Every structure is written in C-alpha cells, then in structure tokens.
Amino acid sequence: MNALKTNNYFFKIYSFLPIILLFVSVLNEFDFNYLNLKYFSFNFPFILIFFFTLKDLKRFDYLLVFFAGLLNDIVVSLPLGISSFSYLLICIATSYFRNITIRPSGIKDWFYFLFVISLINSINYSILILFFSYELILMYYLVNTFFTFLFYIIFVSIFKFYLKGLND
Amino acid sequence: MATSRDDFIIAIRSAFLKKSTQQKFSLLSLLLISISIIVLSNLNFKVIKYVKIGLNEVVYRSSFLVSIPENFVKNSFFEIKEYSSFFNEYKKNKKELDQFKSNYVSNEIMQFENKELKELIDDFVSSSNKILAKIIVDHKSPYLKSIIINKGSKDNIKIGTNIYDQSYLIGRVIEVNYKTSRVLLLSDLNSNVPVTIAPQNVQAIITGTGKNDGKIKYIKGDFSSDLSEENIIYSSGTGGVFKSGIPIGKLKIKKDESTRNMSVQFYSDFSQLKYVFAEIISKKDIEDLDQVINQTNTTDTKLKLLEDEIEIIEDTNLKFLKENETLKFEINNLNTQISSLKDQVFLQKKEIDKFNFDEKELEFLRLNLIYGHKCRKTFLNSSGFKINTLEYRECVLNKGIIN
Structure with a gap:
C-alpha cells in the first residue's frame, strides 16, 4: 500500500474506487439476472452507498450519489429522480445513524440496513404505483430486499478489507 | 424523556443540514431537488423531458461501454452452456430446417395471396x-x-x-x-x-x-x-x-x-x-x-440462403427432366415397334383366314362332285336348287339332303 501511496495517480484511483464502482454498477446494473434464478436480484448500489456513507464519508460526495441516481433512472427506465431520492434517503439514514451511534457494531449496522432498505423500497413502490401507475409485483421487491440484506454482510467484509488497505 | 427527544431532533437536524468536511451540498437541498424532479417528471414538464432525452444518448452509450466486461463474462457463460448441448442442438436444428424448407414454399404462396387480398380491401399495400x-x-x-x-x-x-x-x-x-x-x-x-x-x-x-x-x-x-x-x-x-x-x-x-x-x-x-x-x-x-x-429487405437476405437451396433442388429437377425426356423417347420407339408388330400380326391373321376360306371351298368342291347331282334342279329333280345359289351350297354341304 505504501508503494501505491508513492504513486499518487494510482492511489487517487484506489481511493475513489467506491464512487467509480457506484457509477459502474448503476450504468451496468449487474445483478446476475442472466442466471435466470427465479426472483433472484439484489441492489448493489444500496449496499455500497449505505456502507461508505456510514464508514468513509470523505470520499463519497452526496452530489455524486445524486447523479448516480439520475443515471440509474435512465438505465432502468424509472421516472427521473426516483433513484436519487432513494439513494439520498439512505444517506440521511446513515448520517442519522452515525450521529446517534456511540459504539459501532456490525450486527446493528446490518439490521439497521434491513430496516432502511425495507423503508426505502416501500416508499419507492408506493410512489411508482400511486403517482406513476406502474404495474409492479410486490414479491420482487420483497425478494430483492431480502437478497440485498443477505449480500450486505458479504460485501461489507470485502469493503472492510478495502478500507483497511486504504488506511494502512 | 425531554432529553432523548432533544437528542433525536439534534441528530435529525444534523443529518439533514450539516455539510460534512468535503460535502458541497447539504442532504436536504439535494433531497428537495430530487423531489422536485420527480414531481416535474410526473407532470411531464418540458425541461425535464429535454434533459432526459439529452442524457439518454450519453447514458446508453456509456452503459454499453461499461457493460462490455460483464457482457464478455455473460457471453462466455452462454457459450460454454451452448457447447455442452451443441450436438443435440445440431440435430434439432437439422430437423427444424427440413421442416422450414417444406413450409417455405407454402408460405411464399400465402404471402402473394395475402398481398392480393390486401390490395382488394385497402387499395394500398x-x-x-x-x-x-x-x-x-x-x-x-x-x-x-x-x-x-x-x-x-x-x-x-x-x-x-x-x-x-x-x-x-x-x-x-x-x-x-x-x-x-x-x-x-x-x-x-x-x-x-x-x-x-x-x-x-x-x-x-x-x-x-x-x-x-x-x-x-x-x-x-x-x-x-x-x-x-x-x-x-x-x-x-x-x-x-x-x-x-x-x-x-x-x-x-x-x-x-x-x-x-x-x-x-x-x-x-x-x-x-x-x-x-x-x-x-x-x-x-x-x-x-x-x-x-x-x-429488398433484410428478410430477403435471410431467405437468400433458402433460395440457394431451392436452386440446388431446381438443378436436380432439371436432371430429372432430361432423364424423363430420354425415357419418353425410348417409350415412343417401343410404341412404334409395337405398332409394326401389330401390323405383322394382322397380316398373318389375314393369311390364316384366307387359308381357312380356301380349305372350306375345297371341301365344297369335293362334296359338289359327289352330291351335286342330288341338289341340282333338273327335269327329274324338281326339288333341287339352281347352281351358285346359297341353297344349293347348303344342300351340297349337307351331303345332298334337302331341308
């Protein structure tokens, strides 16, 4: 890592990796849909935003999160602003959680994440149904929330490894 | 109780309004912007519409570029899957191709028929x-x-x-x-x-x-x-x-x-x-x-492959036609042979008939010598017949017995 730090250019790319990953994920929407597993899907940007706005806010600009949401809406063909709204709600939730937490705990974070994504997906679902007359299957949202919750713990261990490398 | 409520309000206010060290915008302002975008897009506001159209082109292209690595993985996954079922697919495709070939001709006829009917109904195609x-x-x-x-x-x-x-x-x-x-x-x-x-x-x-x-x-x-x-x-x-x-x-x-x-x-x-x-x-x-x-349309290019196959079939058809012609020629030859043979048979039959006739005549002459006097009409034999009449001939052939 020290060798990387001496090379300023690579270190910058490495330190902005989460935000790059966020933009790649919203443009790419990778969620292994092509495996055709019934109901299987998860929301990677939710995990990424939640973790990095909670743990390493320095490199995670809210404005970029807002733009990432706009891109996601265009790629997925949702009404403009919906994803930005959802992502910013996560940011608010993490900001609040950061302010009230005295002793951080992984398990607490995990279940708080479940609460946050459930709330956000519910709001999302309601807005699309009520204001935009979309026909949606609730089951997909529930399964998506469940798998996002499950995958959180896996990705968090990878992100922690990344943060450790960055701080070292 | 009041203290915990105060803490909650402070935490909420801090979450919404406080800009962290490197944040350029507060969350509240960004949230308000996103809500206004949602409302305006719901109302089909023109500015939002144009912004979206402008962004679409850039985002779709960028999305395509960003997706290249994932698409590579995805395609490799499908290719491996495809290879594993390659032989079965080949057999299935071969069977389908045969079926399509037979359907192609009838489809073409139907297309023309359809076009004609549309002309009749709409005056345009x-x-x-x-x-x-x-x-x-x-x-x-x-x-x-x-x-x-x-x-x-x-x-x-x-x-x-x-x-x-x-x-x-x-x-x-x-x-x-x-x-x-x-x-x-x-x-x-x-x-x-x-x-x-x-x-x-x-x-x-x-x-x-x-x-x-x-x-x-x-x-x-x-x-x-x-x-x-x-x-x-x-x-x-x-x-x-x-x-x-x-x-x-x-x-x-x-x-x-x-x-x-x-x-x-x-x-x-x-x-x-x-x-x-x-x-x-x-x-x-x-x-x-x-x-x-x-x-010409793109479907035609696909159909061209099928047309090539039809050309091959037509070639074989031509060969069959030629073969057919030679066979016809041979059949004609055989028919002329048969007709000449028939003529021959006819002549031979005629000769046989003539021979049979001569034989009957000889028999008549022989009997005429023996029994002619019994049948001939004379002064003494008034019941006889005139010579060269049919009755006379019958009488001779009956050996002189008059019916």
Missing part, C-alpha cells in the same frame, strides 16, 4: 422494411423488462414500432432518441397485446408477468374452455399498435384442482437477444406496387 438493430443495453431489472437498441429517430424508428426476433414479435418501441430507442418487451408487466388464439380464432389480450413468459389477461366471450395446450398465439392487430398475424408464442395450460391457469410461452428467449429487427412501415399506392415488390 403497406410496405415493411425491417432494419437490423443491435441491442446495446439489455439490463432488464426485475421490475421492468426493456432493452435499448442502437436505432433511433434517425433511422425512422417511431414510438410503437414493432420489434422482432427473427419473425417473432418481441415488443414495441416506447421511447425514441436520435440514435437509440427503448423497447418494452412483451414479458413486461405493463405490456398489453391484443392477440388471436388459433385455430379457434379466439380474441384475447396477453400481458407480461415480469418473468420470461406471459399470461392471458382477458378473453373475449366464454371460449376459455375450448382452448387447449399448444394453441398458437399471434397478434390480432386490434388497436393498430401491433401488426396482425405475427407469431408470438404457444399457450400453456396448468390445471389445478379447481382453476385452470393459462400462460403464454414466447417463441423468443428474451434473455438471449443480441440483434433484433425493427419494422419500419410506409403506405404505398397500388401504382407503386411494382416498386414495393422490388424493394
């Missing part, structure tokens, strides 16, 4: 020109099933343009940009297609399920009990959004204890699409019919 489009983004979210193609208003794509995979209907264009368009697939929950279920010709509406199949949303009249497994579903053209007579899929019926669930199995696998055809339709008068017929 619609000339369709299918253009090949590449799918640049196919990230179907679990909620929305749509794809982005690399053709837009520049290529005469319009909202509602029908999109095909081979000759199967897969969706319609719902958003058009200058060089790209978004296609809503038939499997989407928001897709409704008026269809005809053959062979009963039952009118129905199918909708997507959000998965890779569809379901019957509405059936006109009480005909659902008449329908059976493997019924063919094609577009009815009602409403004018989709063209009529385009195959969509097969009907699948799942029977539970009390209910009868009808689903639609699409002919196309929407997860495997790489290239699609967009149909650009223009109306032309009958006077331009010749031009319409001469117009």
Whole structure:
C-alpha cells in the first residue's frame, strides 16, 4: 500500500474506487439476472452507498450519489429522480445513524440496513404505483430486499478489507 | 424523556443540514431537488423531458461501454452452456430446417395471396422494411423488462414500432432518441397485446408477468374452455399498435384442482437477444406496387440462403427432366415397334383366314362332285336348287339332303 501511496495517480484511483464502482454498477446494473434464478436480484448500489456513507464519508460526495441516481433512472427506465431520492434517503439514514451511534457494531449496522432498505423500497413502490401507475409485483421487491440484506454482510467484509488497505 | 427527544431532533437536524468536511451540498437541498424532479417528471414538464432525452444518448452509450466486461463474462457463460448441448442442438436444428424448407414454399404462396387480398380491401399495400438493430443495453431489472437498441429517430424508428426476433414479435418501441430507442418487451408487466388464439380464432389480450413468459389477461366471450395446450398465439392487430398475424408464442395450460391457469410461452428467449429487427412501415399506392415488390429487405437476405437451396433442388429437377425426356423417347420407339408388330400380326391373321376360306371351298368342291347331282334342279329333280345359289351350297354341304 505504501508503494501505491508513492504513486499518487494510482492511489487517487484506489481511493475513489467506491464512487467509480457506484457509477459502474448503476450504468451496468449487474445483478446476475442472466442466471435466470427465479426472483433472484439484489441492489448493489444500496449496499455500497449505505456502507461508505456510514464508514468513509470523505470520499463519497452526496452530489455524486445524486447523479448516480439520475443515471440509474435512465438505465432502468424509472421516472427521473426516483433513484436519487432513494439513494439520498439512505444517506440521511446513515448520517442519522452515525450521529446517534456511540459504539459501532456490525450486527446493528446490518439490521439497521434491513430496516432502511425495507423503508426505502416501500416508499419507492408506493410512489411508482400511486403517482406513476406502474404495474409492479410486490414479491420482487420483497425478494430483492431480502437478497440485498443477505449480500450486505458479504460485501461489507470485502469493503472492510478495502478500507483497511486504504488506511494502512 | 425531554432529553432523548432533544437528542433525536439534534441528530435529525444534523443529518439533514450539516455539510460534512468535503460535502458541497447539504442532504436536504439535494433531497428537495430530487423531489422536485420527480414531481416535474410526473407532470411531464418540458425541461425535464429535454434533459432526459439529452442524457439518454450519453447514458446508453456509456452503459454499453461499461457493460462490455460483464457482457464478455455473460457471453462466455452462454457459450460454454451452448457447447455442452451443441450436438443435440445440431440435430434439432437439422430437423427444424427440413421442416422450414417444406413450409417455405407454402408460405411464399400465402404471402402473394395475402398481398392480393390486401390490395382488394385497402387499395394500398403497406410496405415493411425491417432494419437490423443491435441491442446495446439489455439490463432488464426485475421490475421492468426493456432493452435499448442502437436505432433511433434517425433511422425512422417511431414510438410503437414493432420489434422482432427473427419473425417473432418481441415488443414495441416506447421511447425514441436520435440514435437509440427503448423497447418494452412483451414479458413486461405493463405490456398489453391484443392477440388471436388459433385455430379457434379466439380474441384475447396477453400481458407480461415480469418473468420470461406471459399470461392471458382477458378473453373475449366464454371460449376459455375450448382452448387447449399448444394453441398458437399471434397478434390480432386490434388497436393498430401491433401488426396482425405475427407469431408470438404457444399457450400453456396448468390445471389445478379447481382453476385452470393459462400462460403464454414466447417463441423468443428474451434473455438471449443480441440483434433484433425493427419494422419500419410506409403506405404505398397500388401504382407503386411494382416498386414495393422490388424493394429488398433484410428478410430477403435471410431467405437468400433458402433460395440457394431451392436452386440446388431446381438443378436436380432439371436432371430429372432430361432423364424423363430420354425415357419418353425410348417409350415412343417401343410404341412404334409395337405398332409394326401389330401390323405383322394382322397380316398373318389375314393369311390364316384366307387359308381357312380356301380349305372350306375345297371341301365344297369335293362334296359338289359327289352330291351335286342330288341338289341340282333338273327335269327329274324338281326339288333341287339352281347352281351358285346359297341353297344349293347348303344342300351340297349337307351331303345332298334337302331341308
């Protein structure tokens, strides 16, 4: 890592990796849909935003999160602003959680994440149904929330490894 | 109690308003901007619409570039899967090709017949020109099933343009940009297609399920009990959004204890699409019919392969015709031989007849010498007959006995 730090250019790319990953994920929407597993899907940007706005806010600009949401809406063909709204709600939730937490705990974070994504997906679902007359299957949202919750713990261990490398 | 409420309010205020060290905007301002964007897009505000159109082009292209690595992995995955079932696929394809070959000729006849009938009904024919489009983004979210193609208003794509995979209907264009368009697939929950279920010709509406199949949303009249497994579903053209007579899929019926669930199995696998055809339709008068017929379209290029095969068949047909001619010539020769032989037989028969006749004459002369006096009419034999009469001849042949 020290060798990387001496090379300023690579270190910058490495330190902005989460935000790059966020933009790649919203443009790419990778969620292994092509495996055709019934109901299987998860929301990677939710995990990424939640973790990095909670743990390493320095490199995670809210404005970029807002733009990432706009891109996601265009790629997925949702009404403009919906994803930005959802992502910013996560940011608010993490900001609040950061302010009230005295002793951080992984398990607490995990279940708080479940609460946050459930709330956000519910709001999302309601807005699309009520204001935009979309026909949606609730089951997909529930399964998506469940798998996002499950995958959180896996990705968090990878992100922690990344943060450790960055701080070292 | 009051302290904990104060803490909560402080934490909330801090979460909303406090800008952290490197944040340029507070969360509250960004949240208000996103809410206003949502409201304005709900009201179809023009500025938002133009911003979206402007962003679409850039985002779709960037999405295509970003997706290259994932697409590589995805394609490798499918290729490996394909190799494992390569031989079986080959056998299946061979069988299908044979079937298609036989169907091709009858289809062509039907196409011409259809064209003629349309002329009679409408006084114009619609000339369709299918253009090949590449799918640049196919990230179907679990909620929305749509794809982005690399053709837009520049290529005469319009909202509602029908999109095909081979000759199967897969969706319609719902958003058009200058060089790209978004296609809503038939499997989407928001897709409704008026269809005809053959062979009963039952009118129905199918909708997507959000998965890779569809379901019957509405059936006109009480005909659902008449329908059976493997019924063919094609577009009815009602409403004018989709063209009529385009195959969509097969009907699948799942029977539970009390209910009868009808689903639609699409002919196309929407997860495997790489290239699609967009149909650009223009109306032309009958006077331009010749031009319409001469117009080449992309389907023709595909049919060219089949035409090559037909050429081979025609060559073999020519060979058969030649062989047939030589055989005909041989048959003619044989026929002349037979007729000459018949003549010969006829002559021989004639000779035999003559011989038989001579023999009878000789017998008559012999008997005439012996019994002629008994039959001849004389002064003493008044019951006799005049010579050279038939009665005389009979009398001689009866050995002089007069009847």
